[in-house]
Amino acid sequence: MLARLRLMRPDSAEPQDDRQLVEASRAGDSAAFEELVRRKTGKVFGLCVRILSNREDAKDVAQLVFVKLWENLGKYDASYAFDTWLYRMTSNVAIDFIRSRQSREATQNSNLRLVKTSDEPEQGREFQHREVEEVFEQVSKALSPKQKTIFVMHAMEDLQLAEIARVLGTKESTVRNHLFNARKTMQKELRRRYPEYASLWKENQA
Amino acid sequence: MRCDEFRAACRQPDELGSEALAHMRACAACLNHAISVDPELMFRGLGGDIEPDGGVDAFVEGVMHEIRFRKAERIVDARHRFAPAQRWAIAAAAAVAVVSGAMFWPRSNRGIVPVNPVAIVASAPASLVVPVSSRPVVESYGSSSATIVEVPSEETSDLKVVMIFDESLPADL
Numbered sequence: 001m002l003a004r005l006r007l008m009r010p011d012s013a014e015p016q017d018d019r020q021l022v023e024a025s026r027a028g029d030s031a032a033f034e035e036l037v038r039r040k041t042g043k044v045f046g047l048c049v050r051i052l053s054n055r056e057d058a059k060d061v062a063q064l065v066f067v068k069l070w071e072n073l074g075k076y077d078a079s080y081a082f083d084t085w086l087y088r089m090t091s092n093v094a095i096d097f098i099r100s101r102q103s104r105e106a107t108q109n110s111n112l113r114l115v116k117t118s119d120e121p122e123q124g125r126e127f128q129h130r131e132v133e134e135v136f137e138q139v140s141k142a143l144s145p146k147q148k149t150i151f152v153m154h155a156m157e158d159l160q161l162a163e164i165a166r167v168l169g170t171k172e173s174t175v176r177n178h179l180f181n182a183r184k185t186m187q188k189e190l191r192r193r194y195p196e197y198a199s200l201w202k203e204n205q206a
Numbered sequence: 207m208r209c210d211e212f213r214a215a216c217r218q219p220d221e222l223g224s225e226a227l228a229h230m231r232a233c234a235a236c237l238n239h240a241i242s243v244d245p246e247l248m249f250r251g252l253g254g255d256i257e258p259d260g261g262v263d264a265f266v267e268g269v270m271h272e273i274r275f276r277k278a279e280r281i282v283d284a285r286h287r288f289a290p291a292q293r294w295a296i297a298a299a300a301a302v303a304v305v306s307g308a309m310f311w312p313r314s315n316r317g318i319v320p321v322n323p324v325a326i327v328a329s330a331p332a333s334l335v336v337p338v339s340s341r342p343v344v345e346s347y348g349s350s351s352a353t354i355v356e357v358p359s360e361e362t363s364d365l366k367v368v369m370i371f372d373e374s375l376p377a378d379l
Contacts, residue, residue, distance in 0.1 A: 030270070038266050042255025045265070049256050059258050059265070066269045067276065129234075132248045155246070156253035158224050183246070190245065 018082035026073050033073075037066050043083075044090050050152040051094040051145075052101075053137040061097050065090045080166075087159070087167040091149045098145040139189040147182040150175055212236045219244040227253060309365060349374060 016024070016032070018039070024032030044065055048058035068089055076085055140148050146168075153159045153167065161179070165172040207215075207229040215226045216239065222230075230236050230251050240247040258265040347354065352372040359365060 030273075033273075034266060034270055037269050038262060041262050041265055042257055045258045046254065046256035050252065055259060062258070063265070063269050063272060067272050070273050071276075129237075129251070132237075132252060136249050136252060151249075155250045158227060158253060186246075186249075 019078055022073060022076055022078070022082060025070070026076075033070060036069075040066075040086060044086065047087070047090050047152065047157060048094055050136075050156055051091070051149050052097065053140065057097065057101070061094055062090075065093050068093065084163065084167050087153070087157075088169070091153070091167060095145040095149060098148075135190075135194060138193055139186050142185050142189045143182050147178050147185070150178045151182040151186070154179055209233060209236055213239055216240055216243045216247075219247055222247075222250070227251075306365075 016035075018036065021032045021036040021039075025036060041062070045058060045062045048062045048065070049055055052058045052061060065086075069086065072089070076082070140151070143151065150164055150168070153164045154161070159167070161172050161175050165175045168175065207225050209229075212226055212229045212233070213236065215222055219240070227250055230240050230247070231254050237248065237251045240251065347370055349372050351374045352370055355369045355371070357367040357369065359367065
């Protein structure tokens with residue numbers, strides 16, 4: 001009998017999908033919610049880091065996202081993908097945070113540029129991941145919070161325009177416009193702040 | 207995906223799939239190549255999950271701690287919170303206490319100095335004074351041009367409200 005029961009157990013030991021974890025969390029299973037947080041931490045924290053360009057702020061915002069998630073689990077409509085709902089919550093909290101931070105940092109000089117410490121020649125050297133992060137951090141300062149969020153979701157989170165529209169609760173054409181303007185602004189900033197990349201760009205465009 | 211396959215896919219950078227992007231994010235040489243094809247691709251290389259400083263476990267523990275704290279806070283709040291009916295009762299009792307206090311506070315204690323003391327003395331013709339009730343008169347007012355109206359109130363109430371219209375009084379009284 002025990003053997004038979006054991007044979008039936010593997011199904012329940014299989015990893016639950018997001019919706020199952022949400023349902024269990026709603027029912028008060030805190031272990032299920034903990035698993036949900038563990039599963040989504042990398043995604044939420046990653047999105048926050050890219051939108052906020054600051055790991056400390058991103059950690060606070062990501063934590064706030066999960067607390068809000070817990071508080072609003074009852075409002076989740078299971079007919080939508082859980083990630084879409086989570087992205088929406090994350091982007092809303094992050095955008096609100098940027099707006100409040102912008103008002104605090106209104107006087108801060110935004111014209112700082114990356115200081116190059118490497119002696120390597122500009123042409124032909126390897127682009128390091130950290131360097132790209134810093135370039136993005138500087139260049140994306142020219143974007144509005146919404147433009148930045150859309151650019152991050154599209155370019156870095158690989159979301160399609162229709163999905164971003166669903167996440168932000170807006171039209172696909174609006175997302176397309178924001179993305180177009182974001183790209184234009186970033187190209188302009190890239191040329192202004194990082195002429196070495198701009199020369200690459202010109203060669204490429206030609 | 208292999209590096210040569212990625213480089214072939216890079217000829218159409220707008221159509222790079224998730225597999226190609228994942229390869230670019232993991233391979234520094236291909237990221238370098240991609241940037242030379244389209245500088246914007248370097249930003250696409252930033253995608254992927256990021257682990258918080260201190261690790262996922264510490265982060266999750268922080269979140270769960272915050273949630274436990276908020277849960278406890280709610281329970282304490284709920285115990286100390288008055289029900290809506292109780293809150294209304296308290297507010298109503300406070301309002302009645304303030305109004306009653308204001309009504310019965312002796313005029314002499316209020317620090318109000320009458321502008322024209324003569325006009326307020328009960329020396330006017332008795333026919334013009336309308337007794338407001340049969341109960342003891344607390345205040346009296348007499349003026350040849352005054353109209354005094356008593357606001358109806360419940361028989362059991364000790365409060366009597368009267369309105370005095372007197373055009374002879376100064377406007378800033």
